[in-house]
Amino acid sequence: MSPALPSFDEAAVLIDGYATRLGQLRPPVERVSLDLAAGRVLAQPLRADQDQPPFDRSTRDGYACRATEASAHSPLQIIGATRAGDAPAGPVPPGAAWEIMTGAPVPAGADAVVMLEHVQVSRGKAFETRVQLLPPRKLKPGENVVAKGAQARMGDELLAVGTAIRPAQIALAAACGYSQLEVFVRPRVAILATGDELVPVETLPAPGQIRNSNAPMLAAMVAAAGGEPWVLPTVADDDESLDRALAQAADADLLILSGGVSAGKFDLVEPALARMGAQFHLTGVRIQPGKPLVFCELPVRNARTAKNENGTKCFGLPGNPVSSAVTFLLFAAPVLAALAGRHKFAPRYALARLSVDAEKQAKPGLTRFLPAFCTFSGAPGQIPEVALVSSQGSGDLAALARSNCFLVVPERSSILEAGATVRILLT
Ligand code: AMP
Ligand code: MG
Numbered sequence: 001m002s003p004a005l006p007s008f009d010e011a012a013v014l015i016d017g018y019a020t021r022l023g024q025l026r027p028p029v030e031r032v033s034l035d036l037a038a039g040r041v042l043a044q045p046l047r048a049d050q051d052q053p054p055f056d057r058s059t060r061d062g063y064a065c066r067a068t069e070a071s072a073h074s075p076l077q078i079i080g081a082t083r084a085g086d087a088p089a090g091p092v093p094p095g096a097a098w099e100i101m102t103g104a105p106v107p108a109g110a111d112a113v114v115m116l117e118h119v120q121v122s123r124g125k126a127f128e129t130r131v132q133l134l135p136p137r138k139l140k141p142g143e144n145v146v147a148k149g150a151q152a153r154m155g156d157e158l159l160a161v162g163t164a165i166r167p168a169q170i171a172l173a174a175a176c177g178y179s180q181l182e183v184f185v186r187p188r189v190a191i192l193a194t195g196d197e198l199v200p201v202e203t204l205p206a207p208g209q210i211r212n213s214n215a216p217m218l219a220a221m222v223a224a225a226g227g228e229p230w231v232l233p234t235v236a237d238d239d240e241s242l243d244r245a246l247a248q249a250a251d252a253d254l255l256i257l258s259g260g261v262s263a264g265k266f267d268l269v270e271p272a273l274a275r276m277g278a279q280f281h282l283t284g285v286r287i288q289p290g291k292p293l294v295f296c297e298l299p300v301r302n303a304r305t306a307k308n309e310n311g312t313k314c315f316g317l318p319g320n321p322v323s324s325a326v327t328f329l330l331f332a333a334p335v336l337a338a339l340a341g342r343h344k345f346a347p348r349y350a351l352a353r354l355s356v357d358a359e360k361q362a363k364p365g366l367t368r369f370l371p372a373f374c375t376f377s378g379a380p381g382q383i384p385e386v387a388l389v390s391s392q393g394s395g396d397l398a399a400l401a402r403s404n405c406f407l408v409v410p411e412r413s414s415i416l417e418a419g420a421t422v423r424i425l426l427t
Contacts, residue, residue: 005284005285005286005291006282006284006285006286007285007286007367007411008285008286008287008330008367008411009367011282011285011287011331012330014281014282015295015330015331015334015335016334016346018281018335018338019334019335019337019338019345020338022313022335022338022339023162023338023341023342023343026043026184026341027043027184027185027187027339027340027341028184028185029043029044029182029183029184029185030182030183030184030185031180031181031182031183032180032181032183033179033180034170034173034174034178034179034180034181037165037169037170037173037181037183038165038166038167038170039164039165039166039223039224039226040164040165040181040183040184040186040226041162041163041164041165041183041184041226041340041341041342042159042160042161042162042163042164042165042169042181042182042183043161043181043182043183043184043341044161044181044182045157045159045160045161046157046158046159046163046169046172046173046176046178046181047155047156047157047158047176048152048153048154048155048156048158048176049154049176049177050154051148051149051152051153051154052149052150052151052152052175052176053146053148053149053150053151054148055088055105055106055148056088056105056106056145056146056147056148057103057104057105057106057145057146057148058100058101058102058103058104058105058106058113058144058145059102059113059144059145059146060100060102060113060115060116060144061100061101061102061115061116062099062100062113062114062115062116062118062119062144063076063078063097063098063099063100063113063114063116063119063131064082064092064097064098064099064100064106064107064110064112064113065092065096065097065098065110065112065113065114065131065139066092066094066109066110066111066112067111067112067139067140067141067142067143068141069094069095070112070114070133070138070139071132071133072132072133072134072135072137073132074132075122075124075130075131075132076095076096076097076130076131076132077095077096077097077124077128077129077130078096078097078098078099078121078128078129078130078131079092079093079096079097079098080092080098080099080107081098081099081100082098082099082100082101082104082105082107083101083104084101084102084103084104085104086104086105087105088105088106088107088108089105089107089108090107090108090109090110091107091108091109092107092108092109092110093109097110097114097131098110100113106145111141111142111145112139112140112141112142112143112144112145113143113144113145114131114133114137114139114143114144115144118133118134118137119131119132119133119134119137120132120133120134158172158176159172160343161341161343162341162342162343162344163342163343164226164342164345165181165183184340184341186226186227186228186340187226187227187228187252187253187254187336187339187340188227188228188230188251188252188253188254189222189227189228189229189230189252189253189254189255189256189336190230190232190248190249190251190252190254190255190256191215191218191219191222191229191230191231191232191256191258192232192235192245192246192249192255192256192257192258193212193214193215193234193235193257193258193259193319194234194235194236194237194242194257194258194259194260194268194269194319195212195234195235195236195237195259195260195319196236196237196266197209197210198210198211198212198234198259199211199212199234200212200234201213201216212234213321213397214258214259214317214319214321214324215231215234215258216231217321217324217325218256218258218317218324218328219231221325221328221329221333222256222336225332225333225336225337225340226336226337226340226342227253227254227336227339227340230252232245232248232249233245237260237266237267237268238268239268239271239272239275242260242268242269242272243272243275243276246272246273246276246298247276249312250276250298250312251312252312253312253313253339254312254313254314254315254332254335254336254339255298255312255313255314255315256314256315256317256328256332257269257294257314257315257316257317258316258317258318258319258324259317259318259319260316260319261292261293261294261316261317261318261319262292262318262319263292267292269294269316270283270294270316273294273296273298273314273316276298276299277298277299278296278297278298278299278314279296279297279311280294280295280296281295281296281297282294282295282296282331285331286365286366286367286411287326287327287330287366287367287368287369288363288366288367288368288369289318289320289322289323289326289368289369289393289394290317290318290323290326290327290330290369290394291318291366292316292318293315293316293317293318293327293331294314294315294316295313295314295315295316295331295335296313296314296316297311297312297313297314298311298312298313298314299311313335313339315327315328315331315332315335317332318394320393320394320395321394321395321396321397321400322371322391322393322394322395322396322397322399322400323394325400325427326369326406326425329347329406329425329427330347330369330425333345333347334346334347347425347426348425348426349408349423349424349425349426350374350384350405350423350424350426351383351384351421351422351423351424352374352383352384352385352386352405352421352422352423352424353382353383353384353385353386353419353420353421353422354386354387354407354416354417354418354419354420354421354422355385355386355387355418356387356388356418357416357417357418358370358388358407358409358416358422359415359416359417361388361407361409361416362409362410362413362414362416363409363411364411364412364413365411366411367408367409367410367411368407368408368409369406369407369408369409369425370388370391370406370407370409371388371389371391371396371399371400371402371403371406371407372386372387372388372389372403372404372405372406372407372424373386373387373389373402373403373404373405374386374404374405374424383421384424386405386407386422386424388407389402389403403427404426404427405424405425405426405427406424406425406427407422407423407424408422408423408424408425410423
């Protein structure tokens with residue numbers, strides 16, 4: 001192993017810094033309707049178009065009144081009712097109460113709502129309807145009321161540019177009256193699988209051949225990370241084919257190659273990138289799997305987008321499926337997120353308790369990422385439990401597909417006995 005190779009931590013810092021710088025450039029913007037906005041990135045700040053809630057809102061079915069007047073001893077006369085959707089009513093005079101439903105505006109004069117379940121309703125002498133607290137209940141001013149503007153003031157910025165749009169953000173946009181949103185144009189990500197042994201998924205592999213599973217996996221990972229996948233035909237392991245394919249793929253904002261980056265006789269990707277004038281940022285990282293990973297930038301070809309002013313970003317991922325998956329998550333995803341205009345994106349880690357011994361997995365000098373399964377039971381006082389998935393190595397796709405995270409084995413020897421607290425990379 002070359003001692004010159006950066007450690008995992010060093011490579012992660014390099015990628016993080018690179019992605020942060022890249023994130024300062026703004027991709028082009030387009031408008032999409034709200035129902036197509038999931039998975040996109042906000043290119044405009046989302047603002048409240050009115051106070052939220054727009055009126056003092058009851059959070060309960062019950063009776064609105066002056067909190068100081070609510071008691072178990074002197075009943076309040078019920079003089080009106082407001083349903084959700086009714087305009088604000090009132091005023092409620094002293095000594096009176098007002099029936100109210102969840103989501104309805106609290107009438108003027110009232111400052112609290114007592115829950116239906118906490119009162120007794122009765123008839124008075126003049127057959128008026130009266131309400132009184134059931135002991136030992138009490139009512140505090142403001143109870144069961146969200147004041148107008150308590151969640152947001154009209155004009156407040158509720159979501160910043162660069163926010164990833166998920167269901168909650170869509171709901172908020174709808175609540176604020178946005179039927180369309182300005183989002184960043186998705187970066188176009190070319191996916192180029194290399195290898196003489198590869199056949200398309202529809203083809204029955206001849207002896208010695210395998211199906212190209214990396215391209216569809218990487219396309220799915222690209223889409224999940226906010227890119228627009230552009231899967232190119234498989235490339236044979238010869239210089240001419242590689243040069244041709246690279247010239248075509250360099251039109252993309254980001255190029256993801258799989259295979260051909262190890263030290264074998266037919267691992268021709270790095271020299272092909274060098275022939276194109278690539279500027280290399282990483283040509284290996286002390287991780288396992290994924291050590292031969294390449295990260296570089298190609299000279300400007302087709303500066304379609306502002307992001308590409310420094311040339312197409314390019315990753316050469318090792319071809320083993322687990323290696324491709326891990327290196328994409330660790331290194332390509334943050335760069336892709338930055339190209340997509342996302343702010344504050346980083347691989348997600350968590351702590352978990354190792355449920356089965358993994359002591360034999362440590363390899364000095366290498367940070368390892370091993371397919372594992374974590375159970376997030378949420379049991380009180382318990383951190384998640386993680387165990388390795390049994391695997392035949394970095395070509396074992398079935399093991400990868402049975403996993404839901406990677407166990408991180410640090411490069412310096414550490415305790416990996418059952419019961420130890422360990423770091424996991426979430427997928
Ligand atoms: P390489 O990185 O080219 O040396 O490939 C390493 C291993 O990954 C070999 O066993 C390849 O057959 C396998 N491999 C390479 N590319 C793919 C791919 N696109 N899909 C599935 N397996 C692949
Ligand atoms: Mg190969």
